[in-house]
Amino acid sequence: xxxxxxxxxxxxxxxxxxxxxxxxxxxxxxxxxxxxxxxxxxxxxxxxxxxxxxxxxxxxxxxxxxxxxxxxxxxxxxxxxxxxxxxxxxxxxxxxxxxxxxxxxxxxxxxxxxxxxxxxxxxxxxxxxxxxxxxxxxx
Amino acid sequence: xxxxxxxxxxxxxxxxxxxxxxxxxxxxxxxxxxxxxxxxxxxxxxxxxxxxxxxxxxxxxxxxxxxxxxxxxxxxxxxxxxxxxxxxxxxxxxxxxxxxxxxxxxxxxxxxxxxxx
Numbered sequence: 001x002x003x004x005x006x007x008x009x010x011x012x013x014x015x016x017x018x019x020x021x022x023x024x025x026x027x028x029x030x031x032x033x034x035x036x037x038x039x040x041x042x043x044x045x046x047x048x049x050x051x052x053x054x055x056x057x058x059x060x061x062x063x064x065x066x067x068x069x070x071x072x073x074x075x076x077x078x079x080x081x082x083x084x085x086x087x088x089x090x091x092x093x094x095x096x097x098x099x100x101x102x103x104x105x106x107x108x109x110x111x112x113x114x115x116x117x118x119x120x121x122x123x124x125x126x127x128x129x130x131x132x133x134x135x136x137x138x139x
Numbered sequence: 140x141x142x143x144x145x146x147x148x149x150x151x152x153x154x155x156x157x158x159x160x161x162x163x164x165x166x167x168x169x170x171x172x173x174x175x176x177x178x179x180x181x182x183x184x185x186x187x188x189x190x191x192x193x194x195x196x197x198x199x200x201x202x203x204x205x206x207x208x209x210x211x212x213x214x215x216x217x218x219x220x221x222x223x224x225x226x227x228x229x230x231x232x233x234x235x236x237x238x239x240x241x242x243x244x245x246x247x248x249x250x251x252x253x254x255x256x
Contacts (some may be wrong), residue, residue, distance in 0.1 A: 005229050012225035019221055086153050123225065134239045 006064065007126035013053060013065030014119035020068055021048045021112040026103050032100035037088045040079020043098035045069055045105075075099070076109075190240040191240065198230075198237050 024046040031043040053067035077099065084093030191202040205226045 005232055008225065008232070012221070012229075015221045015225065016219065019219070119157055123228070126234065127228060131235065134235055 010065035011119045011123040018112045018116035027110045034098040041076035042096045044076040045074035063069045201230045
């Protein structure tokens with residue numbers, strides 16, 4: 001379908017991508033203290049991979065926003081910790097805990113929040129713009 | 140009675156929207172500039188009535204899409220809130236566009252009808 005409101009759909013795709021990024025960060029932080037047995041995999045960090053959602057490759061042609069291609073997993077290595085009181089600890093008292101990088105996730109969270117706000121601003125501005133176009137030569 | 144003046148009105152509205160959206164780019168290649176009745180202003184198979192009907196059809200589809208999303212959201216379904224808001228905004232804008240086109244067309248018609256008095 002040809003889209004009559006191209007700016008709106010482009011910034012809407014940005015809003016969607018950034019909220020997915022925020023969801024990934026929320027997931028990472030929610031799982032950052034997961035403890036498992038040494039034999040199983042630790043929680044793997046979530047990453048969102050995006051690319052421009054271009055319609056064509058002609059120079060000067062504008063795209064239609066951003067597209068989320070996939071969600072990637074980080075390492076499920078985790079790290080080994082000594083916690084003999086934990087029910088999942090093995091004979092040596094070792095467990096595997098998630099290795100989520102909290103500062104990096106906070107950085108991603110700030111970037112995602114600001115990016116989302118920027119896209120919302122563009123959306124609102126574009127909406128105003130279309131409405132003022134509609135009033136062209138108005139009664 | 141010919142409706143050519145009305146077609147002229149409608150032909151000036153749509154390119155304005157496209158141009159502001161930056162769709163054409165520096166190359167200035169719009170979607171089939173030569174054959175598009177909206178830009179050539181030709182009245183043939185696609186008169187104002189046909190153009191307006193297709194606009195109405197598209198409006199109907201957009202509103203139906205937004206309505207479906209709101210319905211799912213209202214019963215607590217799995218709906219992305221941002222998607223819901225953007226889709227309803229788009230539907231609202233498209234409704235306003237259609238209403239604006241209709242108003243202009245009716246105005247032009249009334250103008251013509253008032254010529255005799």
